[in-house]
Amino acid sequence: MSTVRWVSPPRPADVDYDEARVPPFELPDVLVASDGTRIASAEAWRARRRPELLELFSREVYGRTPPPVPVRVAVASVDEQACFGLVTRRELDVTVGEGDGSAVLRVLVFVPRGARGPVPAFLGINLLGNHTVHPDPKIRLATGWVPQSPETGIPDHEPTEASRGMHARRWPVELLAAAGYALVTVYAGDIDPDHPYARERGVRYALRDALDLDAGDAWGAISAWAYGLSRVLDALEQLPEIDAARVAVIGHSRFGKAALWAAARDERFALAVASGSGCAGAKLSRRRFGERVAHITTRFPHWFCKNFHAYADREDALPFDQHALLALLAPRPVYIASAEQDLWADPKGELLACLAASPVYALFGRSGIDVSPEAIRLNVSYGDHIGYHRRPGGHDILAADFWHVLAFARRHAIQESGASH
Ligand code: GTR
Numbered sequence: 001m002s003t004v005r006w007v008s009p010p011r012p013a014d015v016d017y018d019e020a021r022v023p024p025f026e027l028p029d030v031l032v033a034s035d036g037t038r039i040a041s042a043e044a045w046r047a048r049r050r051p052e053l054l055e056l057f058s059r060e061v062y063g064r065t066p067p068p069v070p071v072r073v074a075v076a077s078v079d080e081q082a083c084f085g086l087v088t089r090r091e092l093d094v095t096v097g098e099g100d101g102s103a104v105l106r107v108l109v110f111v112p113r114g115a116r117g118p119v120p121a122f123l124g125i126n127l128l129g130n131h132t133v134h135p136d137p138k139i140r141l142a143t144g145w146v147p148q149s150p151e152t153g154i155p156d157h158e159p160t161e162a163s164r165g166m167h168a169r170r171w172p173v174e175l176l177a178a179a180g181y182a183l184v185t186v187y188a189g190d191i192d193p194d195h196p197y198a199r200e201r202g203v204r205y206a207l208r209d210a211l212d213l214d215a216g217d218a219w220g221a222i223s224a225w226a227y228g229l230s231r232v233l234d235a236l237e238q239l240p241e242i243d244a245a246r247v248a249v250i251g252h253s254r255f256g257k258a259a260l261w262a263a264a265r266d267e268r269f270a271l272a273v274a275s276g277s278g279c280a281g282a283k284l285s286r287r288r289f290g291e292r293v294a295h296i297t298t299r300f301p302h303w304f305c306k307n308f309h310a311y312a313d314r315e316d317a318l319p320f321d322q323h324a325l326l327a328l329l330a331p332r333p334v335y336i337a338s339a340e341q342d343l344w345a346d347p348k349g350e351l352l353a354c355l356a357a358s359p360v361y362a363l364f365g366r367s368g369i370d371v372s373p374e375a376i377r378l379n380v381s382y383g384d385h386i387g388y389h390r391r392p393g394g395h396d397i398l399a400a401d402f403w404h405v406l407a408f409a410r411r412h413a414i415q416e417s418g419a420s421h
Helices: 042-062 173-178 221-236 254-265 293-299 306-311 323-327 347-363 399-411
Strands: 071-081 087-096 103-112 119-126 182-187 242-252 271-275 334-339 386-391
Touching (some): 042 221, 042 254, 042 306, 087 173, 103 221, 119 221, 271 399, 334 347, 334 399
Parallel strands (some): 119 242
Antiparallel strands (some): 071 087
């Protein structure tokens, strides 16, 4: 039995869901630097405003990370006949750090067979273990602590045989393979366990000498996950079957936050996709609707650096808002998926962030998204370099989301080589 027993506290009751009562708010202009200078060119954005915003998000929200360290990659298993011969499935052990306490990220890779060259890939973190993304009984069970909740039915934070494939709906391996994409995933707990207690596992532990973990700006779990995604991309650069220049980082909810932060920091990611990423993801923090900074820092204190906690109920004091996170991806494409009933994540607040990030894309001569919030219809994908859709239903990522995401990826040439679009 795991020694850490922790279940995320329930959502609070004091949540604003009444659109008519959302107070007006003013967003900091993403194109005005801290000293008041207007940013008027792509060069000035890159040279000045982008580094400044990366610094601000590191210091005030997610926490600083150490510089990249080299990874060691070992192939733990290969099955060339997975999914009835549609894909080759590999499990890689990607080691971060040296010696005692190094982190071993167990990376699950599904590559479509018969491709004409290296394939594009979607890379994302899973919540409950690699064995939950597909029912294939040969996939290794996760090790260590896993979250426990009524939904998972996982007792005592132990990975179980019964939980195999339980999140397969979020990881449409066959759909992606048939469309020419690899799928790569890693269990969050291998990178950084998702609980607020002391841990002797993951990248923050492996690299514990690199940073003072008690500092107000030291990395929280979201930064650790983002760092881990970059280390997995390092490993993918060593796999000839995958085109590392066409890797989309994707995540749902807490991992949508991590996907956006990973792609903001690491420009090797060709595309970022965030579903239901909400508070501290794509949602504007200043909009008083759904989950807010006070809620998230109370329920999940370990996701952020300590400095972020000071913005609980003081969102207006943040020198930026989450539209600046999306803007950090410019000029690369970014896709935001939300769901009608996922009010906690504030679908409208996510769309408003997309709109407010668009002027940065314009600096690069690209259009982001231009649609009025009132015009949004369900199941329609909007936008150009910033994509957005809202589907019916609640907090999840489903094949219906992937259909829009695949069309968007193809439109931006993140597709099988030789395929036309
Ligand atoms: C919620 C949390 C959200 C979101 C979600 C998830 O309870 O408040 O910000 O991250 O968990 O990851 O499913």
